Amino acid sequence: MFVKKLLLLNYRNYKSLEIELSNSVNVFIGDNAQGKTNILEAIYYCGFAKSHRTSKDKELIKWNEDRSYISLKVGKERLDKTIEINILKDGKKAIRVNSIKINKIDQLIGIFNVVMFSPEDLKIVKESPGIRRKFLDMELCQLSNKYYYNLVQYNKIINERNLILKSKNVDNFMLDIYDDQLVEFGSYIIKCRLDYIEKLNLHSYDIHKEITSGKEEIKFKYTSTVKDNDNIKISFKDLLVKNRSKDIERRLTSIGPHRDDFEILINNIDAKSFGSQGQQRTSVLTIKFASLSIIKDITGEYPVLLLDDVLSELDFTRKSYILNSISGIQTIITGTGIEDISRYLNSESKVFKVNDGVVIS
Secondary structure (H helix, E strand, O other): OEEEEEEEEEEOOEEEEEEEOOOOEEEEEOOOOOOHHHHHHHHHHHHHOOOOOOOOHHHHEOOOOOEEEEEEEEEOOOOOEEEEEEEEOOOOEEEEEOOEEEOOHHHOOOOOOEEEEOHHHHHHHHOOHHHHHHHHHHHHHOOOHHHHHHHHHHHHHHHHHHHHHOOOOOOHHHHHHHHHHHHHHHHHHHHHHHHHHHHHHHHHHHHHHHHOOOOOOEEEEEEOOOOOOOOHHHHHHHHHHHOHHHHHHHOOOOOOHHHOEEEEEEOOEEHHHHOOHHHHHHHHHHHHHHHHHHHHHHHOOOOEEEEEOOHHHOOHHHHHHHHHOOOOOOEEEEEOOOOOOHHHOOOOOEEEEEEOOEEEO
């Protein structure tokens, strides 16, 4: 899988942009705040219909314009795809794939698979459980429309259940109904997350060993409010009933995958609390490259890899691992120069200069 061509109209600081990419390594160089990351963001947006930087689509529209337009031509083993997205100021968006209108986001997700690695990804290790849940959900959504559907339904039921918990007179009969639905959708989510963590452990072991020259072992452990992994549905329902009084008192649902997390352990030590900055960076690098392998195993094709200004943040060992591991994977890199990576470029590679919304090959 690779991006053939990107067209932008009124996107961020781009009035108009049309570029053809190599299916090998593509490098966008330039000073900060010139528009390099905007290109990666637009490509990422075509995979998920959302930005990795903002939840407000109107921020993607160039100043004083009414709409923004993205067109992405994607080469695939079976059938090439053209994804077109119109983003309007009122928050609506119109999506077409091969000129056919897409009515629901789940019809888009999975058509174009992408893995992004940016400096902000350190948050996966360092910050709240919500960041780690979002990582799991994004990875699983692009691998399974069924997961996306269950996640959307689960979040809808959680919101409705919480509204009942916040009412003056709590309707226990309605809570019984919502509990059954939570168990159905939530159990599926937990099972999928557990399976993904198992795959993450499988693929991460050798990657992390190689990056750390055999000095460290990494392990991921899913921590759920539902403890019995062998009987998730029964355990989930029992806990909802047991914790109902507490939920009514706190006006929030305390049990379910919306409260879950996963631990990142290096040599059996929690990387979040006790890992060094270098160990945390290596953990994220391991996670991203394991994700590439998982997607390849499941879909039969590597996703597109986006590296947003990360090479300057890494030491020689980590940087070398990345650049030695991207053969056969279309990689799009942003940075301020190419000195550190020039020897990894080949005749198929392309280098672009970015200056204030203008891109020159």
